[in-house]
Amino acid sequence: MAKVLVAYATKHHSTAEIAQAVAEELRARGHDAEAVEAGSATAEGYDAVVLGSATYMGRWRREARHFLSHERDRLARIPFWVFSSGPVGEPKDDASPEDDKWLEPRKVIAQAEDAGVREHVVFGGRLPEEPSGYIEKGMVSGTPEEFRDRRDWDEIRAWADRIADELTG
Numbered sequence: 499m500a501k502v503l504v505a506y507a508t509k510h511h512s513t514a515e516i517a518q519a520v521a522e523e524l525r526a527r528g529h530d531a532e533a534v535e536a537g538s539a540t541a542e543g544y545d546a547v548v549l550g551s552a553t554y555m556g557r558w559r560r561e562a563r564h565f566l567s568h569e570r571d572r573l574a575r576i577p578f579w580v581f582s583s584g585p586v587g588e589p590k591d592d593a594s595p596e597d598d599k600w601l602e603p604r605k606v607i608a609q610a611e612d613a614g615v616r617e618h619v620v621f622g623g624r625l626p627e628e629p630s631g632y633i634e635k636g637m638v639s640g641t642p643e644e645f646r647d648r649r650d651w652d653e654i655r656a657w658a659d660r661i662a663d664e665l666t667g
């Protein structure tokens with residue numbers, strides 16, 4: 499059994515729910531996992547870490563960026579995984595490689611790879627139910643209701659299962 503930290507950074511809570519689902523699945527698979535806000539988390543004392551952030555305007559939330567740089571040396575010594583949560587709206591058929599930078603910030607991924615991240619993935623996100631400001635309100639009203647929450651719980655749990663398996667060895 500591994501002691502696993504699932505650290506997350508969120509603005510409107512949907513990434514917190516993904517982190518909680520990952521932690522729950524890890525616990526169901528016999529590990530001791532807890533989801534904690536990245537701003538108040540440390541990797542010290544954990545056997546493994548999952549770090550996730552919502553992506554806004556192609557950037558991770560500050561708490562997750564800080565966690566990655568401040569905890570870099572600890573992360574380099576233990577298994578760790580990264581997820582970004584973001585894409586909403588109707589999935590595009592004609593996505594170009596240039597679109598990728600809006601899904602996973604390149605600098606963050608380079609830093610994570612440098613510290614030996616096992617895997618980094620992108621999960622669909624959810625637009626806020628109570629948008630603040632005209633940009634968020636515009637995004638919500640411009641997005642058909644069925645594409646406002648693109649989180650795929652089966653995909654999220656399957657990823658956590660893979661992590662659980664790797665930790666079990």
Ligand SMILES: Cc1cc2nc3c(=O)[nH]c(=O)nc-3n(C[C@H](O)[C@H](O)[C@H](O)COP(=O)(O)O)c2cc1C
Pocket residue numbers: 507508509510511512513514552553554555556557583584585586600601622623624625626633634637
């Ligand atoms: C103003 C705004 C900008 C966004 N920019 C991006 C982006 O650059 N890339 C992306 O994948 N998702 C983007 N999103 C979608 C959010 O990442 C998505 O809603 C996410 O699930 C929010 O997570 P949270 O509820 O944890 O804050 C944006 C959403 C808003 C409202």
